[in-house]
Amino acid sequence: MRRRFVFLLMKLALVLDFLADLAAHNHKAWMDEHRARYHAARAEYAAFVEELLRLASAELEPDLRGLRATDLMFRINKNDRSQLDPEPYKRHMGAGFKPGGRHAPRAGYFVAVQPGGGTYVGAGRRLPDAAELARIRQEIHYNGPAFHALRQDANLLRHFPQGLEMAQALKTAPKGYDRTDPDIAWLRLKSYFVWQHFPDAEVVRPDFPDRVLAAWQAARPLVDFLNGALD
Template structure:
């Protein structure tokens, strides 16, 4: 039976409008003055997360069952600001769909709404801890052909044309591996993540949730490979 999507689409245009204004006035005084707008935007984004959670728990990741949107949504406040970052708030609203919640030590699925084409849908594991990264590298070393077949899968690349993000990588071979290893290009990675950006016009379409889920489905075998390594 095909999945049924909500008959009452969420108002993501309201989310984009709020985040656009927040980016132009990213300080506490403005947020305090516009707190009702923030709550309204967060309500609409929560509706998107709730719809995706319902669908993903039924057809993508059974381990999501029993979780609430609040277990998946990231805070808009920045918790790791440096002295060079004067902005107290993120410019997006995001969520991580993983069994155990957004911070669990597993690969999973992500969606963040941000105006100006910054909205992205992603899957995999970004910046795993050293011990988790070591397990993933070991699995690639042991099961190279399987890994390469997954990352080069035509359905995955249809939704994520850039493939695995290679922007975060070691400059040399990780400890325990030779620089001449045939898989060294991939063993050097520090994240194993695919993502695709969406323009604002696509975000406000009534089928946006369906497109997110379709992209996640394409990444499901890769996510399963990463989680198998972690287990």
């Protein structure tokens, strides 16, 4: 199995090389000229995702069984470009590991490969819709001690030292909550997500899949808490 990991990660280095070139030539004409190379890189990333899916369905989330890499991988085309964003393609290849596939309305596990240290492993629910946010906030309000124990768990912070993403939050208290609530900093969040970046040299190491799975396992109690709220 270790030999298979080494093979997969050697191929993952090819994905990093392609994405580095794409970042330097992020326009349709270049992509059209290098379409065959893109498909080759995407196939190698899909093989990496398939191997993670095999591990995750056996050791982390049994309900992932029956899914394929194509159910989990995000498109490389940007769907939400603004007028200030001239680049039509993402600079990474990413996948969301959730029962029901990448777009399922629940918390899950994520991995994205991007050169220059942009590769990240993450878990949780990022930018849920208003109804989902209301459910998560209500669960935190009702079960604050359990939530705080999960977000401060030593194993979680070993893999995600920054803890929950705090960058995106309301400027005031959400509707129905007092701004003096002791949990207001957490109730104001727009995402309930942890992530950690990895330099390229670590991404191509043979133990990278093991590190991804270990990080997801550390985040599983938090993911289960969020899905308990969403379900």
